[in-house]
Amino acid sequence: MPPIFALVDCNNFYVSCERVFQPLLCGQPVVVLSNNDGCIIARSEEAKTLGIPMGLPFFQMREQFPNLSIQVYSSNYALYGDMSARVMSILKQFSPQVEVYSIDEAFLDISGCAGGDLKAYGHRIRHTVKQWTGIPVSIGIGATKTLAKLANRLAKRADAAQGVFDLTGSKPQDDVLQSTPVKDIWGIGRSYSRLLQANGIATALALRDADDRWIRKHMGVVGIRIVWELRGISCLPLERHAPPKKSLMVSRSFGRSITSLDDMREAVATYASRAAEKLRRHRLAAGILSVFLMTNRFKSDEPQYSNDIKITLPVASSDTAELIAYALAGIEHLYEAGYRYKKAGVLLTGLVPAHQIQMHLFDARDRERAQKLMTLVDHINTQMGSGAIQYAVAGFRPRWQMRRARMSKRYTTQWDELAVVRAV
DNA sequence: TCTGGGGTCCTAGGACCC
């Protein structure tokens, strides 16, 4: 049986999560900010209607919309991650074939599940997710992932069929593709969009019927796959199991610029420590550690500097102390006094499963002991809350910490932040 | 004062080898 893809996408996901626990926000313009309260990364429909663009820096929103009353939240990933897991577990009851594509999206293969009426099945999914979690979703159905994505866009339109759009029927496809600008196709970004339009390919229909050789030449195999998917030939299979991670990064902009090596050391030690925790959670070890730092690229009047260094470890490791040591050695090498640093980060690559680390003959480190210590630290931090135990080099209450002034409570993952309901 | 973070895949080009 050929697959039938349903793309289930949570509407304005972060805003919807906030609304579940603060129903007063429903009907009001709401936005959620990126880390460091930097940019707007989620908007309610009301906020979109007001003309607030995606990615707008928060301080510019305050300049441009000074008189509007908009509810603003810092991003609360503890809450969003947990709500996402709830939504995904519900979707798995509607199909054994689910690919969790991002925090707020999943592809389902619903061939064989829907019993003939795809649209009705979509509505059942939508209704169940809403009832059980409070999160509204939109569902697009198509013969390929690309077409399901496209259908999802239509499902979100107010005039469409209440959140579900089925594109598998052959009839309506041409006009739908005709009315879809190339920039709205999954996989077509700014640059390809410009290229295509400059060559007279402005709609999904035109792209579907474009010349393969031209596409291959200018957009590579990625482009060919998009075109074929638009023709209904599935090139992107459902991936039920996430392929193994190839890299892992922890980086943050600083709440205020760093101008001393001591502060930079604290920040980088903190990031290395977080990265090591992530490694262990995925049962991985890293063979290569890169560190980078940079000044604020938006401040053209300030001297600019950015640099990075890549360190190959003698033996792949997930030991916090060891990764911190390499990261500090790296950052001390990169650090130049006299700049105002805005961001730094630690990137781990050369990842291998923790159980198949290649040992080194002259390795002096007592790795067994280190591993026991890490297991203990992780256990304590799981029980007592993240950060209960940490390395002193990472600093306490550091000056450079990111801003998150408008954070809601962690309603679903923290006992002392549960929602309180009062019966009057 | 103020501008996110974390990923993947693909391609071109250089280094190196026979």
Added chain:
DNA sequence: TCTGGGGTCCTAGGACCC
């Protein structure tokens, strides 16, 4: 004047995604 051909591997950078 004129300077092979064909591989592999690695890396940096571009493009895209959410």
